[in-house]
Amino acid sequence: MSYPEILTAIAKEVRAEQGKGQVADYIPALARVPGDKFGIALATLDGQQFQLGDADEQFSIQSISKVFALALAYPKEGEQLWERVGMEPSGNPFNSLVQLEYEQGIPRNPFINAGALVITDLLVKHYPRPKAHLLDFIRELSGSYDVYYDHEVARSEREHGFTNAALVNFMKSHHNIKAPVDQVLDIYFHQCAVAMSCRELAQAFLLLANHGILPETGKRILSKSQAKRLNAIMLTCGFYDEAGEFAFCVGLPGKSGVGGGIVAVVPNKLAIAVWSPELNEHGNSQAGIKALELFTSYTGQSIF
Ligand code: DON
Numbered sequence: 001m002s003y004p005e006i007l008t009a010i011a012k013e014v015r016a017e018q019g020k021g022q023v024a025d026y027i028p029a030l031a032r033v034p035g036d037k038f039g040i041a042l043a044t045l046d047g048q049q050f051q052l053g054d055a056d057e058q059f060s061i062q063s064i065s066k067v068f069a070l071a072l073a074y075p076k077e078g079e080q081l082w083e084r085v086g087m088e089p090s091g092n093p094f095n096s097l098v099q100l101e102y103e104q105g106i107p108r109n110p111f112i113n114a115g116a117l118v119i120t121d122l123l124v125k126h127y128p129r130p131k132a133h134l135l136d137f138i139r140e141l142s143g144s145y146d147v148y149y150d151h152e153v154a155r156s157e158r159e160h161g162f163t164n165a166a167l168v169n170f171m172k173s174h175h176n177i178k179a180p181v182d183q184v185l186d187i188y189f190h191q192c193a194v195a196m197s198c199r200e201l202a203q204a205f206l207l208l209a210n211h212g213i214l215p216e217t218g219k220r221i222l223s224k225s226q227a228k229r230l231n232a233i234m235l236t237c238g239f240y241d242e243a244g245e246f247a248f249c250v251g252l253p254g255k256s257g258v259g260g261g262i263v264a265v266v267p268n269k270l271a272i273a274v275w276s277p278e279l280n281e282h283g284n285s286q287a288g289i290k291a292l293e294l295f296t297s298y299t300g301q302s303i304f
Helices: 003-017 062-083 099-101 113-126 130-142 153-159 163-173 180-191 196-203 224-237 238-248 286-299
Strands: 039-044 049-053 195-196 254-256 261-266 270-275
Touching: 003 039, 003 049, 003 286, 039 196, 049 196, 049 286, 062 113, 062 130, 062 180, 062 224, 062 261, 099 163, 113 130, 113 153, 113 163, 113 180, 130 180, 130 195, 130 196, 153 180, 153 238, 163 180, 196 270, 224 238, 224 254, 238 270, 238 286, 261 286, 270 286
Parallel strands: none
Antiparallel strands: 039 049, 039 270, 254 261, 261 270
């Protein structure tokens, strides 16, 4: 089957998953998104793009942004980054507080909220205008200047961000946050509120399929080793307490967000992004996971 045929078959089959999950309702700005949206886009290293459904509609990428923040902080901070955040799956929900107390304010990995807040703190350390720099970076990776901060989502996030405030304050008390708490939270809420389409996301993640080099320009963003490590962390930690099941069913490094987006990487080949806002009990897109499982089944492409 060709890629367009595969995407068409996936879109048809995932219809059965729609209506089973729940659109994120922890902030009003996300709760308003229609649950029946579905988009899928695929970008290959040799410059081909395929897409279907609502693949050009921009949505809130939420935790997918944690990959971009890490890709920006890691080359600047180097290996000492891992002294402030771990590299182990948490087996806990993304916003869990419990583990952080046992582990003295060092988050398990950069993709749970606590770990992402430490990475945001590193952006403040290394960039004088971290918010602007992060947006420029995502625009460069995706090749799209349409990527933007949805300020309404960011505001809604701040108004309801009590758990994130607790996490960052707790880590501050353990000296694992250096910048002012309010500054870290403001940047974090904005990064979660980045709006992008499946097409833009697939293009942006090609970097990770290409060992850290942007395929269109040949520019190196991450070293080969850093790109490998980012993929490894996506595989083991990209889906929180569902990371094992995602590896089992899909077999690709990937990252989800509570906006209903998921991006996955086939090393040396392609990146694929899917969006369906209804989430399962782990906060990952119900139909999105099914779509990616079908993709690896149809194509036989997985890292295993
Ligand atoms: O920090 C939060 O709670 C959200 N802005 C992001 C959470 C998220 O996307 C978790 N991923 N599935």
